[in-house]
Amino acid sequence: MAKLPKPEELFDSIDWTPPETDWMDTPVEFQPGRWCYPAKKKVVEDLGFPNPREWSPADEDWKIPSNWREIVLEGMKERLEKYRSFKLFMDICVRCGACADKCHYFLGSGDPKNMPVLRAELMRSIYKGEFTLPGKIFGRLAGARKLTEEVIKEWFYYYYQCSECRRCSVFCPYGIDTCEVTMMGRELLHLLGININWILEPVRNCVYIGNHLGLQPHTVKENIEYLCWDIEEVTGLKIQPSFNRKGAEILFVAPSGDYFADPGIYTFMGYLVLFEYLGLDYTLSTYASEGGNFGLFTSHEMMQKINAKIYHEAERLGVKFIIGGECGHMWRVKHQYMDTVNGPAPSNLEVPKSPITGTVFEHAKSTKMIHICEFTADLIAHGKLELDPSRNDKYVVTFHDSCNPSRGMGFFEEPRFILKHVCNNFYDMPENTIREKTFCCGSGSGLNTDEFMDMRMRGGLPRANAVEYVHKKHGVNMLACICAIDRAALSTLMQYWVPEVGVCGVHELVANALVFPDEKTGKKKRTLDLRQQPLKPEDEENV
Amino acid sequence: MGAVFALITVVAFVLVVYLGVGVAGLHFLFGVIIPYVAFFTFLIGMIYRVIEWARSPVPFRIVTTCGQQKSLSWVKRNPLESPYNNFEVALRMFLEVVFFRSLFRNLKAEIKGRNLIYGSYKWLWLFAILFHYSFFIILLRHFRFFAYPVPKVIDGLNQLDAFLHIGLPHFYITDALILAGLTFLFVRRLADPKLRYISLASDYLPLFMIYGLVISGILMRHFFKVDVVGVKELTMSLVHFSPKVPQGIGTIFFIHLFFISALMAYFPFSKLVHMLGVFLSPTRNLANNSRAKRHINPWNQPAKFKTYCEWQEIFYEQLVESGQPIDEDCPQVKERKKAEGAE
C-alpha cells in the first residue's frame, strides 16, 4: 500500500488544470494508491470467468488473449444492441462540460480523465473509430481512435476510478449516465480476464457460500448471537432471532457488513432491538445472508445471479414480504433491477403491509420488498415507537445521502424523518452536497479496498469537506448513513479528513432512543448506548 | 487545433461556393441539387438514427431520481424529479426539452483555501437557451419563404422579432441573440481549460457552421441585399419539386444556402442528434415506479444460481451442528434419508 500524504498536503496538491498534451496523446500512468489488485487466479477460475492467470496491472504484459481485439469489439457490438442507454450515450454527448466538475474523483484528483465526459470519451472514441463511418473517415477530428492495448489499460484504470455514483447524470442535459458506460467498460474488461480482486472475491463467496465475506451458515449465526449478547449487556433484553424459519411473516435481509464489521454491527443490533420491541414475526436467512450485491459492479448477469436467492428463499420460507436493511447499492438492485431480472415475485408474497400500523406499501406492490427506513418511518408517524431522542444527545448528527438510494430511488425524506425523531441535534450539510447532489463516499462500487487508498481519500474529499463544514459550524460529530459500504468507508474517510466525526447507521440511533416498557416504568435503566459507551458524557449524570 | 480545423473548413465552404457559383456559374448545383441532397440526408438520416436507437431495448429502469420518491402517503414526493407515472414523466420531459431543466441545476466547483465550494452557475443554461430559442424562432421565421400565402403566425413572428425597428429592413432581435449565444458557447470552449481539453474539432465545427449561416444571413439582409423575390421563387420551386433557379440572385445567398445545406447533411452524423436523442434518454424518460410495476427486459434469461437445497447439502453438517433447521422437503434430504435407511 502506498503511503498517504498528510491531509493538508493532499488537499494542496489538487490542481484542476489539464496537462498541455491532448488527452489522446497522454498515456495512462498507473499511480500508486489509485488502482486495485487483480483478482486471484483461483477466484476467476471458480467463477468460470475468462482467462484466469497470475498478472498485475503493474506489468507491461497483461497476458490477454491474442484475439483480444475481436473479443472486445464483438462485446461492444453485443452491448450496443442490448442497451439503448449505452448506444444513445455514445451518440448524443455534446461535450458541454456540465458534468466535468461534478465527479468527486475529478474534484479530488484533478486528473482530467476523471471528468465524466472524458471517462465516457475513452469508450466513445473507440465506438466512433470502430463502429461509425464519420469516425472511421475523420478519425481524431471526430474524436475517434482505434482500439489498442494502451486503451485497454486506460479503461481498466479509469473504469475502476468511477464509483458508478451517477452524480454526473443529474447534471447532464440529456441525462447521460457515465455509470452505464463504466458498467459496460467493466463487462468488456471481464471478457479479457481483467478485473479486481476486491470485487470478484466477494462475488465468488456470495455465489458459493452466501455472502461477500464467505461466512458459513454457522458463523453467520454465531456472529449474530454475539451481537445479541452485546444487546443484552446494554438493554437487558434476551433476543433470539430465528434463522431460516419457515412460516415467518417477514424475511429480513441485510448487507453482510452489518453483522460483521464495526460500526455496521451497531446498526444490525439496532434492527434486532427494534424488531424485539415490536415483537415482529420475522426470520433471518443464512442462505440469503447477503443483501449487498457486488455482482452489480461486475456484470448484469452476475448481479442477477446473486440477487436470485432472495426471492428463492422468500418462496421457500413462505414469508409474506421482505424487509431490506440499510445498504446503498443493495437498494439500487432491489429497487431498479430485482423485479426485472428475477421477478415476478413468488406468489406467496403479498403486498407489504405493516403488521403494526396496517399501512400498505403500495409503491412496493410488485417487488414486495420494503426498505427498513420506510418501515420505521411509518411506525414513528403512527406513534408506535416510544422514543427518547435525548438518549442521543451526545451526538450532533448529520446525514450522508448514499448515492444509490438517492439517485436510484429518490430516498431522501424517510431517513431524515427518522433521524429527526430519534435525536435532538440534526443538521444537514450544505444544499449542493446532499440529496440528489450528494457526494460519494469515494469508495463505492467495490473500490473500498486498502490499495486504492489515495484515490479513496481524494474521491471522498468533497463529502468529507462538507462534513467538516457542519462540524465547524454546528459541532457535528456523528455522520449517519444508510449504507454498509459507507459505514466502513466513511469511517476511514473521517479518520483521515475530519477525525472528530464518527459514523453510524440510522437504526443504531433508533435503538438507542427506543424506550422499552420496563424502561418507561423505571424498572430498568439504560445507561449505555449500543457501543457500550455511556449514553451521556462522563461529566453529566446518567438519568 | 480543433477550432482551427473548423475555421478552415468553414472558410473553405465560402470559397467553394464563391468559385462554384460566382466564377463557374453552377447555380443549379448549388441552388437545387445540394439543398435537395442535404435535406433528404437530414430527413432520412435522422429517422434512421431514431430507428437505430429504438432497436436497442431498454433492459432496465435506470431512472436518475432527482427528487423524493413516492413511498408513504404523508411523505411529500416530487412528481417532476421522480415521476411515478407516464403523465409525470411527460411533465419531466417537457421541462427538460423546453427549459433545459438539468442544465439549470449547473454548479461550478471552486477551491477556496481548504474548502470546496459549489456555487450556482447558470450562464451555460442562459446562453444555451438564448441560442436554441433564437435558432428555433429564426427557423420558424424562414417559413415565409416556403409557404404561399405566408401564414399569419409567421408574419406576426417576423414583426415581433423586428419590433425594435432598427435599420431597414428592420433588424431581428434573434439575430443578435443567436450571435451572443454562439459567441458565449465558443468563447467558453476556449477560455475554460477543462472545456478546451475536452473539445474536439467536431465541437467547433457546428458552431462555426452556424456562425457562417447567421453571418451570411445578416449580410444578405442588411449589406449585400439580394433579390428577395427571386429567392422566394427559388424556394417555392424547391417546395413544389419543380426546381428553377431565377437569374440575378447574389452569390451571398448561395453561401447562406450552402451553410444550411452543410448543416443539415452534417446533422445525422454528429452530436447534433442530441436534438432527438434527448427524448429517448432512459434516465429521464421512465417512471420511477419499478417496485410497483414490473419492468420487462426482452432479453432476460432466468438466473442460474445455487438453490437452497443444493446449498443445504454443502453445509448440511454446519447447519445441523449450529441448530439451524434442515428443510426436509429438499429432494437431496429425502435421498439422504433413504441412503441412511438402507444402511
Ligand code: HEM
Ligand atoms: C431538447 C433539449 C436540448 C438541450 C437540453 C440542448 C442542449 C444543448 C447544449 C447544452 C448544447 C451545447 C452547447 C455547447 O457547449 O457547445 C447544444 C448545442 C446545440 N444544439 Fe441543442 N439542445 C436541445 C435541443 C436541440 C434542438 C431541438 C436543436 C435543433 C436545432 C438543437 C441544436 C443544437 C445545435 C445546432 C447546437 C450546436 C452548438 C454546438 O455544437 O455547440 N438542440 N444543445
Ligand code: SF4
Ligand atoms: S453533461 Fe452530458 S452532454 Fe455535457 S459533456 Fe457531460 S455527458 Fe456530455
Ligand code: SF4
Ligand atoms: S458515475 Fe460518479 S464516479 Fe462515475 S463518472 Fe459519474 S460522477 Fe464520477
